């Protein structure tokens with residue numbers, strides 16, 4: 001990106017993210033940017049939800065770029081403070097999933113992701129919402145939402161804990177009975193999970209909706225019907241090889257509005273964060289969008 005004026009960059013750092021590696025940003029990102037003539041300020045988050053407040057204030061104060069330094073939780077909080085503004089969000093990924101960062105081609109290497117902040121380009125993304133909860137990447141009900149809830153209550157975090165929970169819980173998981181309207185068409189199924197996707201992946205390059213685009217004005221709906229547990233390893237392989245739509249128990253749709261009329265579950269997730277589901281619910285595009293800085 002050509003620097004036409006001195007860009008003011010505000011870093012929002014979750015120092016607890018990524019096994020407390022968030023603080024590394026101080027040593028690497030800030031000197032790199034200052035050396036290249038950028039004006040940099042930073043703040044550490046003090047509590048959950050703080051990043052949303054900080055991002056909204058930084059946008060009002062006229063920063064040219066607000067950077068989330070952390071995992072998906074931090075990115076999600078910063079995004080909530082920037083939706084509908086003209087301030088782009090940059091990302092220095094520090095978590096275990098890093099869904100949006102991967103979707104935007106941002107490297108997991110801190111030096112390369114720092115370079116992308118200044119060499120990247122701005123892109124306006126769709127924002128989706130489940131009732132009043134906005135999400136950028138994916139939301140859904142079923143197995144993954146139940147795991148998100150269990151993960152939030154687990155004593156330890158990280159990818160290994162996630163894999164352990166998935167294996168353990170898949171043994172006892174009972175399919176959900178769901179009735180919903182996808183752009184007015186009624187679907188009634190017994191499901192393992194349903195994902196409402198703006199982005200193509202959950203994070204970690206797990207592609208639940210390989211055809212999804214964050215700029216097409218549409219929500220990808222991936223319905224994974226109940227399947228015999230023997231298929232579980234194939235499901236996992238398909239997830240990491242962009243083959244989910246090819247599985248015989250998966251249906252994919254592109255839609256503008258989904259009305260969830262019946263679902264016997266108390267959980268949903270939004271970008272991997274757990275939420276309590278109220279039925280009926282609607283899933284649609286938000287009127288507002290968000291600017292992000294992606295890697296070139």
Ligand SMILES: Nc1ncnc2c1ncn2[C@@H]1O[C@H](COP(=O)(O)OP(=O)(O)OP(=O)(O)O)[C@@H](O)[C@H]1O
Nearest residue numbers: 017018045046047048070071072073074095096097
């Ligand atoms: N100072 C703080 N004290 C406690 N929690 C915080 C603080 N700052 C942010 N948080 C919370 O930490 C949570 C986890 O952060 P984040 O998801 O960014 O990191 P992570 O868990 O390491 O990454 P991932 O979710 O990708 O594994 C967020 O939901 C955020 O609300």
